[in-house]
Amino acid sequence: MSDIMRPIPFRDLLDWVLTEYKKNRSIFGVRKVVQRDEEKRFPIFGQTIETVYGPAAGPNTQLAQNLIAAYAGGSSWFELKTVQKMDGRELAKCVPKPCIEMRDEGYNCEWSTELTVEEALHEYIKAWFIIHIIAKEFDLGDPDGIVFNMSVGYDLDGIRQPKVNHFIDTMIDASKDEVFQDCVETSLEAVRSKRLHHVTIRDIRRIPSRISDSVTESTLHGCPPAEIEAIASYMLKTKKLNTFVKCNPTLLGYEYARRTLDGLGFDYIAFDDHHFTTDLQWKDAVPMLERLQGEADELGLSFGVKLTNTFPVDVKAHELPSEEMYMSGRALFPLTIELVRRLSEQFNGKLRISYCGGADYFNIHDLVSAGVWPVTVASTILKPGGYERLSQFYEVLSDIPGKAFTKVDVSAVTKLEKRALESGRYSKPVKPLPSMKVEDSLPLMNCFLAPCTTSCPIHQDIPAYLQAMEEGRPYDAFRIIVEKNALPFITGTLCPHTCADRCMRNHYEEGLHIREVKLQAAESAYDTYMSEPKRPAPKASGKKAAVIGAGPAGLASAFFLSRAGVETVVFEKRPEAGGIVKYAIPHFRIEDRKIEKDVKLCQRFGARIITGKEITDLEQLKKDGFTDFVLATGAWKGSAPVLKEGKSMDALDFLTAVKYGQDSLNLGKDVVVIGGGNTAMDVARAAVRQRGVRTVRLVYRRTKRYMPADEEELRMALEDGVIFEELLAPVSLKDGTLVCSVMKLGEPDESGRRRPVDTGEKKLLPADTVITAVGERIDAALYEKLSVKLDEKGRPVVDEQLQTSRPHIYAVGDGRRGPATVVKAIADAARCAQAIAGAHFDRYEEENAAGDEATLLRKKGQLTAELSQQPDPRCLGCATVCEVCTDVCPNRANIAIKVPGLKMDQILHMDGMCNECGNCAVFCPYSGRPYKDKLTLFWSKEDMDSSENQGFLVLKGTNVRLRFAGTVQEVDVAEKSDLYEPLRKFILEVIQHHSYLLAPGAGEHAEL
Structure with missing residues (x-):
């Protein structure tokens, strides 16, 4: 059953780690395994840690393998996932799935372990043991250089109940626990059997039974101050635990949070003030923390705060299948660091702070340097690169000497908070990125693509x-x-x-x-x-092509046709080739020399360009021997009228005048541009540069977020000083005043953009000149003269090869689509040339490898602050090494496996390790869900029957029960059969060479 996680027995976990490391030098898929500097120590709670970072309580600390993978990445501080009185399936049923969405700022709707409290206890014991073993066996650091920090909630009554109380007491001393004892005996057996080469019996006997002596108190939103204090006091006085109290960002107050997020571009994040009024208040928090610090000091224990919890917000855009979700990551950092500043200032830097709230590669050095540690992370390691990102923390913190906490540097934190608000790193772009997914469904195998x-x-x-x-x-x-x-x-x-x-x-x-x-x-x-x-081109027998129009589509057609051996002539009615790029795109966007070089390139294979010649019919061309005709006439017809009263200038007329006759323009002081596309941005930026113009306003009926223009174009217009008048619909122009209807955003339309709704209000704008840029149109005169069939929008109807209703007459570029991009015009030209000449333009595809796999794997998880390098060296080579679903799975439930004879690694999904959090589906470049769509390995018939995934259960030897292509059958994959051969090889490879993945306790792999 896909959403039920099956804890792996210690014996199998140990075998998995030892086998995988020997085979691949990786640990649960983490290839960048960190070897720590044993000379560096950070004293904490009477112990030491070798690094000051690790995973936060959450998806990455729920299972033993998660903790082990985090240790491999360099973590030494582990904030274990929260346990509470509600647990197991009772809690899992309350968590909507999928429950994680980490595309930019993070969201989740899960809060504590989905295991039973007892299972969670045993996961932590197993992880504790294996980390101690591999630290010595693989020479990764001091086995005692780690701290497990418990997280418990959510009320004192629940904490006192037997199962949570037992959990806490056993974490304090696990010596009598049966799983701890099994870990000891199994490990001793591994030493005696020489399975472990560097770990001794003495090392095993020395592994502490005191798993944890610290706790982070985690309470639900709305928990009364007295309850929070009572829990913390109980942990200090009764359990004698070093204690952190997790605080919520709601301490900042609603107005500050709303103003800050709005100012950083996160204005679409929806929340009201109810959590701010019901959560712990500043006036109650400060004296409470002072009292608890006093209690800790009297007991000789450490006390501090954990900043911060996630931020509760409303689900508004179907991000997750819940009504409320918890925000984390990049958007949370400016809020959390401000709370760090306030508390540090209040306590003169003496209050210890455990930090979590958007910590990542870009800020962890500043945090630790300021005395804010330990630092725990969740959102960043749920993104591509996953646990591999942790090794970079180790690198970036290498210059910070090991030392005990003294105090927080308030001035350093203040500077960090200021940079968070001003640097742009924590700001949302004006327009969100479009979906990064391709439309194709995710294939069962061979899924890597760029x-x-x-x-x-x-x-x-x-x-x-x-x-x-x-x-x-x-x-x-x-x-x-x-x-x-x-x-x-x-x-x-x-x-x-x-x-x-x-x-x-x-x-x-x-x-x-x-x-x-x-x-x-x-x-x-x-x-x-x-x-x-020139490479000699094969002559296309009997073919001679006339291209009408020398804009991007016409030039590209000439390039591909002449390269394919077709005699090609381009006819252009204007004095020079280049089309709209030449005549309408301003000089500050592109220089003429670049256009001229592309024109010459398109003539390289013999195409001729005849300028100053307008073609109004094809009869003479047919007499001249032309057999095929490519209509590339562009979309030069002006925008449809927008104003009910008053005259406006057309965008293309304006841009052409600017480029070749700007001295004659007299626009006045106030210019208004109507539109929100890239052409409107060009018009506005060109208008700013005109003599005498004082103010350029761009009017659009939606907000910038919903404009069709590219983010880059918007940004450049803003930088040039264009004023954006959002939520206005122009009505009329009279006596230098543009009357606009004031709009508001309603529900989303079919495109996903929120519909503008008229409020009935009016706004007046000064306007000496109004320029309309709301979409150029196709001039259908030539099509009509040639009797080419048109659609309802006046565009030529074409087939898949771009041939019109008239044989041998093709339409390409803006002249068939309406206004579009240059690269789409090139795509049309290539397809048209293929239709006419039967040519293909993919000669180099087989030799175009993106680099060797080892080099690309080294780039995984490596972020950089240096983004100006040219050429840009950051390419991850996704078509060679994707594996993003393996990166982002906190539970390591997706595994990349090399299969002999297959070109790319194959992804195996481990049903028993998956809780359907959905994170792999968020980042998979396909429109699919790896946890549902990839070949799945089941550990039991019960789990297989409870799932619809295509996958297999190993029965005995190489015999499997297989669900594939709608049928369930028993197959011996060692024998060739009618089974899809790559699939057979894949399953056989798993059984023969990755037996540690099979059902826990099954097969020879269980014998240590």
């Missing part, structure tokens, strides 16, 4: 040319680029780079600078490429 390539209209081999540039081979990169891209200079400058929007690095820092690397390759290698002898 979302950048898949989302690119021309399927540019992006990882390959990025790799070539990184290795200093610009000519090879350029050759790869121009195989599919006829306009590398134009796309290297103007492309909206949807590839970067879907780049996996967005989940690290930001998308790769793909467009910039393309331009760098073009600038570096163009002259060499153009000077070399």
Whole structure:
């Protein structure tokens, strides 16, 4: 049953760790295993830890394997997942699934362990034991250099109940626990059988039975101050435990939280003030903390606060299947660090603070340097890279000497809080990134793909040319680029780079600078490429193509057709080739020299361009021997009228006038641009630069968040001083005043954007000139003259090969789509050329590897603050090494396995280790759910029957019970059969070489 986690017996856990490390030098998939500096010590609670960070109470501290994986990544402080009186299936039924959403700021709707309290206890004991063993066996550090910190809740009555009380007492002394005793005996057996080579019997006997002597008190929102204090006092006085009290960010007050999140662009996060009024208040918190500190001092124990709990917010956009969820991660950091500042200032830095609230690679050094530690993390290691991110913490903290806590540096925290508000790192972009998923469903096998390539209209081999540039081979990169891209200079400058929007690095820092690397390759290698002898093209028998229009689509058509051996002539009615890029895109966006280089590139294979010649019919061209015709006439017709009264200037007329006759323009002081797309941004930015213009306003009926313009275009317009007048719909222009209806946002429409609703109010704007940029249209005159069938929007109807209703007449680019991107025009041109000449433009695909696997794996989990490097070296090579579902699973339930004879690693899903948190589905680049769609290994018939996943249960030897393609059958995978051969090989590889994955206690792997 997929959402039930089956704890793995200690014997099997130990075997898994020892076998995997010997085989792969990894531990539960963590390849960057940290060897600690044993000279560095951070004293805490009468013990020492070798590093000051680790996983926070949550998904990453629920199972033994989670804790072991975190230790492999360098963690020494482990805040165990919260236990309470409600547990096991009773609690699991209360947690909606999926329960985690970590795309940017994090959300979750789970709160404490889904195991029983007893199972949780035993998971922690097993992890404690194995960490001590591998520290010595693999030389990872001092076995005693770790601390397990309990987390308990949520009220004193529940904590005093026998099962929670037993949990606490056994964590304090586990010597009489049967699982602890089993760990001892099994480990001793492993030593005697030489399974362990560096661990001695004495080492095993010395593993402490005192698992924990500290606790973090975690209470629910709304817990009364007296109850919070009573629990903490109980832990100090009765249990003699070093104690942290977890505080909520609601201590900051509703107004501060709302104002801060709004100012950082998180205004869409919905919450009201009820938690702020019912949670612990500042006036109650300060004296309570003072009293508890006094109690701890009298008892010789440590006391502090844990900052902070997650932040309760409302579910508004179906993020999770619940009504309320808890926010964490990037958006929580500015709130938490402000609470650190306030409490540190209040207590003169003497109050110890355990930190969690958006801690990550970018701020952990500042936190620890300021005396704020230990630091625990959750959101960052639930993102791609997962536990591998922890090793980088070790690296970034390497210059901080080991020492005991003295006090928090209030001035350093104040500076950090100020940077959090001003640096931009914790700000939401004006527009959210579009979905990073491709439309394809997730296949059972062979699923690695590069979302950048898949989302690119021309399927540019992006990882390959990025790799070539990184290795200093610009000519090879350029050759790869121009195989599919006829306009590398134009796309290297103007492309909206949807590839970067879907780049996996967005989940690290930001998308790769793909467009910039393309331009760098073009600038570096163009002259060499153009000077070399042309590759002879096979003549396309009997073909002669006329291309009407020398804009991006027409130029690209000429490039591909002539390369395919078709005699090609382009006819352009304007004096120069380049189309809308040449005549309407402002000079500050693209220089003429770049356009001219692309024009020459498109002529390289013999295409001719005849300018100053307008084609109004095809009869003469047919007489001249042309057999095929490509209509690439663009979308030059002006926008439809917007104003009910008054005149406005058309966007293209304005941009053309600006580019080639700006001295004649007299726009006045106040200019208003109507529209929210990229063209509107160009118009507004061009208007700002005109003589005499004082103010440029851009009017749009929705907010910036819902504008169709790219984030980059919006940002540049804002930087140029354009004023955005949101939620206004223009009505009329009269006597220098634009009358607008004031709108508000209603429910989402079919596109997902919230509908603008008229409020009935009006707003007046000064306007000497109004320019309309709400979408250019296609001039259908030529189509109509040629009797080409049009759709209801006046666009030519085409088939899959872009042929119109008239044979041998094709339509490409904006002239068939309406206003679109240059790269989509190139895609049309390539498809059209393929239809006419039967050519394919993927000659280099097989040789375009993105780099060797080992190099790419080293990049996993490695974030960087340096984003200006060119060429950009951050590519993860997703088509070669994806494995993102293995990264982000806190329970290690998705495993990448090499299968002999198969090109890529295969993903195996472990049913017994999965609680259907859904995190792998969030980050999988496909429109699928790995925990449902990948081949699943079951540990029991009961679990298999309770699941619908395609998968298998090992019966005996190589015999399996298999559910595949809608049927359940018993198969011997050692024998060839009608079974899909790659699937057979996959299952056989698991059985023969990964037996430690099989059902706990089954097979020879259980014999230590």
